[in-house]
Amino acid sequence: MGNVTSLDWHAKPEEIEQADFINDDFYMYKNTLINPLNHPFKANKTICCICLKGEIRGRIDLMPYCVKAPAISITLPGQILEYESNTSDFEAVFVLMSEQFNDSLHLPDRFSTFLSVRNNPVISLGPGQLEAIQTYCTMIQRVIRVKDNPNRMEIVKHLTIAFFYGLGYYFHKSSEVEKITxxxxxxxxxxxxxxxxxxxxxxxxxxxxxxxxxxxxxxxxxxxxxxxxxxxxxxxxxxxxxxxxxxxxxxxxxxxxxxxxxxxxxxxxxxxxxxxxxxxxxxxxx
The missing domain is CATH 1.10.10.60 (Homeodomain-like)
Structure with missing residues (x-):
């Protein structure tokens, strides 16, 4: 995933240079530049930000957050995001999934996983965790780029189910050890x-x-x-x-x-x- 592009929150997948996507249901790309909105916006997709270098700050539903590498943040549809700042060395992979795509996964513990995400939208990643997520991104990219494969979407769904199972464990574990008053x-x-x-x-x-x-x-x-x-x-x-x-x-x-x-x-x-x-x-x- 060596391609780099600027993050434009309003851009459609086909308008983002080097984005890998399937219809308007799933897309992924890497960036080091941020072209932020200067106003709050409501997410209509699940947004995964896999922070590889530097950090980015903002608010999710009025609560402040900081995603500092190596880490992952997940924003759910309906949540309101506000961008504040990012460091000059910020680099991340963004994965966006539509509600229709999420529904099609039929995750049995989806509610508990998403509840953990809503309570704690940012978790730090260890070397093994980061490597596993990067492997998922690489596999997704390879599948999406074989455009004549009629099973692309089904393969992406199955890979994403595995991704969420692993991620759900990390978010649950993070919630358990997080000390909150x-x-x-x-x-x-x-x-x-x-x-x-x-x-x-x-x-x-x-x-x-x-x-x-x-x-x-x-x-x-x-x-x-x-x-x-x-x-x-x-x-x-x-x-x-x-x-x-x-x-x-x-x-x-x-x-x-x-x-x-x-x-x-x-x-x-x-x-x-x-x-x-x-x-x-x-x-x-x-």
């Missing part, structure tokens, strides 16, 4: 609930009930741990979603307002400007 776990659980219900629920007592806590206790722990109130986190996630929709879709501002369950476009506009400092239209146009 009770407060950090509560913040993670709170943000998971916000991701699920932010379009309809912005009341702190709703999330406290979900977590079987009092509103006062939840607010206190969130504030003490993060320096921000629970209400601020909820508002920030709603605006994050709005920004992703404004920049990544052709939905009208009214449609986005409706999608996020605001009573009117005017109310949405005032809310968005209060949090981000600019109107939805200004943010979309700049």
């Amino acid at each position: 009770k407060s950090e776990m509560l913040v993670r659980d709170f943000l998971k609930q916000v991701q699920l219900f932010h379009k309809k629920e912005r009341r702190i007592d709703f999330y406290a009930d979900k977590l079987q806590l009092s509103s006062k206790y939840l607010s206190q722990v969130i504030k003490n741990y993060s320096g921000k109130s629970a209400a601020d986190w909820i508002d920030e996630y709603v605006v994050l979603e709005a920004k992703a929709l404004l920049k990544s879709t052709n939905m009208t501002i009214q449609q986005i307002s409706d999608e996020l369950n605001f009573p009117s476009q005017s109310f949405f506009g005032k809310f968005f400007k209060r949090i981000s400092g600019v109107s939805p239209k200004t943010y979309r146009d700049r």
Whole structure:
């Protein structure tokens, strides 16, 4: 995998030089250059970043992350990514899989594996682990490049099933040994609930009930741990979603307002400007 290309988050597979892909379901390529978006975007594919050199930083669903070589990160469909920075020596292999492709794998423990990934999206790799993942990438590349093979997709699926079985073990193991405080776990659980219900629920007592806590206790722990109130986190996630929709879709501002369950476009506009400092239209146009 010696080919190098620039990472363009909006590019289609066929538009990325030297990308190996099958339809819009699976593609893989290596890069050392980042052409990042300067705004949040919602992943519509599973994105595996296998960091070979250097490091990259950003946020996944508002939580900060750092992928430092050798390591792998996995972002799931529906999660919102924000790029912050990468070192000049950053080098990685990116593997992207559509939801349709993931569903076709029929992994029996898919839920538990993806739950481990959501809880801990980045794991460091030992030499043996990195070598195994690189072998998977090399085998996938060879299969995809034999374009007249009618069984390409089936072979890629079977190789990826093996990949996820091995990866699931590493993520489960990493989750077991990771030492997280009770407060950090509560913040993670709170943000998971916000991701699920932010379009309809912005009341702190709703999330406290979900977590079987009092509103006062939840607010206190969130504030003490993060320096921000629970209400601020909820508002920030709603605006994050709005920004992703404004920049990544052709939905009208009214449609986005409706999608996020605001009573009117005017109310949405005032809310968005209060949090981000600019109107939805200004943010979309700049």
